[in-house]
Amino acid sequence: MIRLVGVTKSYTVGDQLVPVLKGIHLEVHPGEFVAVMGPSGSGKSTLMHILGLLDRPTSGDYELNGASVLHLPSNELARLRNQHIGFVFQNFHLIPRMSAVRNVELPMVYAGVPRSKRRARAMELLEMVGMANRAHHLPNELSGGQRQRVAIARALANDPAVLLADEPTGALDQQTGGEILRILQDLHADGRTVMVITHDPRVARAGQRILHMVDGEIVREEVPDEPR
Amino acid sequence: MNLDEMLRMALASLAANKTRAFLTMLGIWIGVASILAIVAIGNGGKALVIGEISGGNQSNVIQIVPRELVAPGLPQPGQVLSIDDSDLAITASFSGVESVNETFYGTAVVQSGDKSDNVTLFAGPADLDRLARFVVVRGHMFTAEDVLSHGNVAVISQSLANKLFGSGNPLGAIITLSGVPLEVIGVAQPEQASLYSLVMGSDNLYIPDTTCEDIFPNWTASEMDVVVQPGVDVQSLANRIVLALNIHAGDPTAFIDSSGLAASVAALVGKVTTILTAVIGAVAGIALLVGGVGVMNIMLVSVTERTQEIGIRVSLGARKRDIVLQFLVESMVITSMGGVAGIATGVVVSAALRALTGIPAFVPWTVGALAFVFSAAIGVVCGLYPAAKAANLHPVDALRYE
Structure with missing residues (x-):
């Protein structure tokens, strides 16, 4: 369902062209849990942005659900982000002025879901991540782990097939990180495609496959030996 | 969204x-x-x-003035400069005319003790208050007898009273106009507060027309105010009167209806x-x-x-x-x-x-x-x-x- 063919990405810094991704080939099948590991600067965040349709590759092709997304107009990309992809970020990226439940409703606002239906669905999702009792708190009234739970609920708002998580446990302590990872594993167990970018080997081992990135290339694919 | x-x-x-x-x-x-x-x-x-401006002519009053008074400059030889008795008689002969009044106005200086002031002088019949639109608020208006007897009486505007007498009582005081003593019998205010009076102040002096003729024998009536009977078409009557007056004067533009002038101004x-x-x-x-x-x-x-x-x-x-x-x-x-x-x-x-x-x-x-x-x-x-x-x-x- 996700297919990258020879994807490259370069940035111009001053008058120099700096390659960040150097020909990525990648296939992720529906229902897979894939981890991407690599040191900082290896291009894994850029890969995530391209996969999440927030950035366009310099060359190569990207197929989502069997169709190339390279030349789609920006409105169509927005629709795909809204309907097919859920983002979970390292720094949670909740909108500070909005309560937890309003944050969870936001993707549904952009999808045009009517208010009452939206609220019910948001509460359901908050319930699922164990945050129903804090639904009306502002993000700054929540702990890091709680914010990430809200962010996951928000990522699931429009029931996307793919969940993209960029260092989802990076800003959390061991135990809270473990709890978040368990939620992601549960989501995978429910059949959702999950891609996690991390440099925490503990998190990476939750994946069915681990892709190791160095200098803009996937250098090694590992299948963790321990059953999860 | x-x-x-x-x-x-x-x-x-x-x-x-x-x-x-x-x-x-x-x-x-x-x-x-x-x-x-x-x-x-x-x-x-x-x-x-x-x-x-346009309120100056009440709907049932036609104001007729000699052209010279509207168009400043040297009068042409033979131009009508004033309103005389024959004009009044012609006007009064029209049916629909209730009364014809002459009013005089001009500037003058009044004195009271050591104080003096430039005033606008209005002179007319006993119903001058109606024609010049003021209300006597203290004392009383001069009467028809005052007019007949060339009475030395004057009604002064509130602002003139303030200037000459301050907070003192102006009623019964004597003021002089060109050396002629006049007794103040009333204090007047404009019918309605107006922008003009707010900006310009209004030092007005109102006296009987007969008295005015005594003091200023050379003054001629400046305006003829024709009060029209109710139910008469004011505009058409005005046109007919002006036409008649102009024929009488032998000059097609001797007199004009200044009501129209007011409208254009x-x-x-x-x-x-x-x-x-x-x-x-x-x-x-x-x-x-x-x-x-x-x-x-x-x-x-x-x-x-x-x-x-x-x-x-x-x-x-x-x-x-x-x-x-x-x-x-x-x-x-x-x-x-x-x-x-x-x-x-x-x-x-x-x-x-x-x-x-x-x-x-x-x-x-x-x-x-x-x-x-x-x-x-x-x-x-x-x-x-x-x-x-x-x-x-x-x-x-x-x-x-x-």
């Missing part, structure tokens, strides 16, 4: 920065309020001046006032423009502050259109609220003016509606650039922005 949702979002984000939103709104508020106040004053002043003054209002209104428009620049400035700051939020929204599926509308609606809410507050202030200011000065200041509803539409439009114009800037941010850069 529907409008209702965007409005809620805009209000929430403005509520998060109440002081800032208020101050930004204030710029539009002041601009709209000053434009409306100026339009209101302009309209009121215009109505007042026009009423003043009123129209001219109206035009001038409108132009003045527009010019001052344009200056007030600059205040509104500055307010608009303030809105744009704050919206740019807001876009910068919320760069990361924009990135998050894009990652959640917001289209460019959603981002543009979010900021446009926000700036429109600010300017519309400012517009509404400004309109309310303008209306209150004009009501206060009306109550305090008697100037019939008013805000026409069309101007109010226009002000509202215009302030909303300012929101669009001034919000467009910041909104476009927000929508064109690169999502990845926006997300990473700290």
Whole structure:
């Protein structure tokens, strides 16, 4: 369902062209849990942005659900982000002025879901991540782990097939990180495609496959030996 | 995303920065309020001046004056300069005429003790108060007997009384006009407070016409006031009288109906006032423009502050259109609220003016509606650039922005 063919990405810094991704080939099948590991600067965040349709590759092709997304107009990309992809970020990226439940409703606002239906669905999702009792708190009234739970609920708002998580446990302590990872594993167990970018080997081992990135290339694919 | 949702979002984000939103709104508020106040004053002043000028001829009074009095300059040889008894007789012979009165007016100097003052002198019959539109508020008006007996009596205006006697009692006091002593028997005020009297003051002296003829034998009647019986077509009667007088004088333009003159002067003054209002209104428009620049400035700051939020929204599926509308609606809410507050202030200011000065200041509803539409439009114009800037941010850069 996700297919990258020879994807490259370069940035111009001053008058120099700096390659960040150097020909990525990648296939992720529906229902897979894939981890991407690599040191900082290896291009894994850029890969995530391209996969999440927030950035366009310099060359190569990207197929989502069997169709190339390279030349789609920006409105169509927005629709795909809204309907097919859920983002979970390292720094949670909740909108500070909005309560937890309003944050969870936001993707549904952009999808045009009517208010009452939206609220019910948001509460359901908050319930699922164990945050129903804090639904009306502002993000700054929540702990890091709680914010990430809200962010996951928000990522699931429009029931996307793919969940993209960029260092989802990076800003959390061991135990809270473990709890978040368990939620992601549960989501995978429910059949959702999950891609996690991390440099925490503990998190990476939750994946069915681990892709190791160095200098803009996937250098090694590992299948963790321990059953999860 | 529907409008209702965007409005809620805009209000929430403005509520998060109440002081800032208020101050930004204030710029539009002041601009709209000053434009409306100026339009209101302009309209009121215009109505007042026009009423003043054309109100000079009561609907049932025809005012006829020799042309010389209207068109200054050296009179032509043989031109009629005054109204004489034969003119009065001709006029009185028309059916529909109730009475014909001569009034004199001119400038003169009155003295009381060591004080003197330049006054406008009105002389006429015992119903001069009706013809010259004043009300005797203390003492009494001179009577028909006073007129018959060439009585040395005078009614003076309140402001003249104040000048000559201060807070003392003017009734019974003696003033001199060209060396002739006159007893003050009444104090008068204009029938209605008028802009003219507010601006110019009104030091008026009213005396019987017979007395005036004694003091100023060379004065000639300046105006003929023809009171028309009820139910008579005033304009057509006026035309017929003027025609008859001109035939009598052997000069087709000897006399004119100055009621028409008043109307044309009123129209001219109206035009001038409108132009003045527009010019001052344009200056007030600059205040509104500055307010608009303030809105744009704050919206740019807001876009910068919320760069990361924009990135998050894009990652959640917001289209460019959603981002543009979010900021446009926000700036429109600010300017519309400012517009509404400004309109309310303008209306209150004009009501206060009306109550305090008697100037019939008013805000026409069309101007109010226009002000509202215009302030909303300012929101669009001034919000467009910041909104476009927000929508064109690169999502990845926006997300990473700290």
